[in-house]
Amino acid sequence: MTDRRSSPGTAEILEGYRQYVVPSYARFPVAFVRGKGSYVWDAEDRRYLDFCCGIAVNVLGHASPVIAQALEEAAGRLIHCSNLYYHPMGAELAETLVRWIGAGKVFFSNSGAEANECLFKLARRFGEPRGAFEILTAQGSFHGRTLAAMAATGQDKVRRGFGPPIPGFRHVPFLDLAEMERAIGPATAAILVEPIQGEGGVRAATRPYLQGLREICDRHGLLLFFDEVQTGVFRSGRFLAFQRLMEGCEEEVGFLPDGIAMAKGLAGGFPIGATWIRDPYADLLGPGSHASTFGGSPLACTVACAVLHHLEKEELGRQIREKGERLSLELQAAASPDRGWIESISGVGGLLGVHVRRDARSLAHELLAQGLLVAPAGERVVRLLPPLNVASEEISEAIAILRAANEREATP
Ligand SMILES: Cc1ncc(COP(=O)(O)O)c(C=O)c1O
Structure with missing residues (x-):
């Protein structure tokens, strides 16, 4: 150069x-x-x-001046302090997400794949006492490029040339409840879908599909996860796409999955990932079970709070x-x-x-x-x-x- x-x-x-x-x-x-x-x-x-x-x-x-100002403020105050300690912006961002989603807790990371990884580990922790570890995902889905996220992704082309995929993921036709239920076996711990498949060609789930998945998970004692990495942060018009798809029906209030992965727009371009976990499952990930050096830094949380508050206010x-x-x-x-x-x-x-x-x-x-x-x-x-x-x-x-x-x- x-x-x-x-x-x-x-x-x-x-x-x-x-x-x-x-x-x-x-x-x-x-x-x-x-x-x-x-x-x-x-x-x-x-x-x-x-x-x-x-x-x-x-x-x-x-x-955006909103982001520029938040970056400047946080950079001049406290960029990073590690997860050995607490800081107010982490509590504020998590509280906002819980208020907008439902009773639960949040794990912070840096990307969509990492936000999904937290869900994968949660499913394994949840299933461990009965030897279950498998997650069913949808054909055509996309969940990221780490080894586990690649294995979760329902597209062969993403996995090709990288050897044996991480075990514990199976792909089922999207929008087919009967096939999903048929695929459940003794090792199944969770189901993960995108409410609208993004990379898979903007294919939206329907309200009966989401409701059906919830019922299947309840019937079989599985966790239901949504990957809202691309669809979240008001892109659908509501904070999360599942909220938009459930809109206007009787069951809308109270309808929740057990875990949600978010990233992309959360801080408008500053890297951050967040995984919301419904009560009481969040406490399955106790001290020492999961971590990320940069996850939930004061800088990332300050920018995300500023972005979310601006989106809401405007x-x-x-x-x-x-x-x-x-x-x-x-x-x-x-x-x-x-x-x-x-x-x-x-x-x-x-x-x-x-x-x-x-x-x-x-x-x-x-x-x-x-x-x-x-x-x-x-x-x-x-x-x-x-x-x-x-x-x-x-x-x-x-x-x-x-x-x-x-x-x-x-x-x-
Ligand atoms: C639905 C979905 N999940 C996960 C990811 C992976 O996110 P990242 O690239 O931040 O790891 C993406 C990225 O496009 C995505 O669209």
Whole structure:
């Protein structure tokens, strides 16, 4: 690399990655240098409307003063003190999460895979007295890239080439209650699903499915876990997607899983993971049973508290619900069985899947060239994940780019 004070161009940055960074990601050939609100700028100062948001992370967009101020405050006060001690921000963040979810306790970590790992260990602790350790998950699911999270993930391609998977995970067809119940054996300790499969193509569970899973778990003495790493933090319009899916039914009040993994948007881009565990199971993980050096640092908790309080104060859940609905309806209107590539739209709020009749990755690349960032999910879906404080005009701008690209393809 050349002189750090001169700004490198895209070619130079890409070359630095080619030479020095492990090539484990399929990256698009663009390098971002700054952002503001819903926009990011590349090294040549081209502007992009960001409907990828770090894959559902930047809930307040880029360069949010809320986050900047929280970071500055915490950095000047107490960044880290280890989990040998207590600090007020950990208690405050956990109390907020418990208030928004239900009676229980929270374990803090740094990522989605780690938040799931806590659930895996909880299931094994819970099942241990009767020799149960297995977790049933859904085909098409995604739970992360550590060895255990990879084994939990219901997609063969994620596991390929890494030897024997960690034992204790089996994958069952998504949305099929009868198959789920049939799969339960003496070693089964828990069931884990995403209320809306994100990486698996924005496939939402239904209310009867979630209720059915709860009943199955109660009948068989299993724990029910939800992976809300991608769907949580108001992306669906409610704090957690299961709350949105259960909305309006008699059983909504009091419906709870036994554990929930969260991460991504929790601190708007600052790394944090959190696992909520329902009473009384949280106490299964007693002193010495689980730990994370950085998990729940004063810095991470301060930023997460600031982000969550801002989301609540500004009612950004309600706002993204309305804006997402318009985005979904207007794109649905552009869908046609035989013209253009838009086939259908799935998802809710700020987690929408555009199902397409062409390769999703090459489409995402083309949209990038037209100034719109989207996140592919599998081969035939691109996800739209705007910031939760996206402006109505920015939704209109995204619709215009998507419709124009779709129209171009429809024109012979
Ligand atoms: C549902 C779900 N679970 C877990 C993960 C893994 O999170 P992380 O990459 O933070 O480990 C992801 C990441 O995309 C996810 O979407």
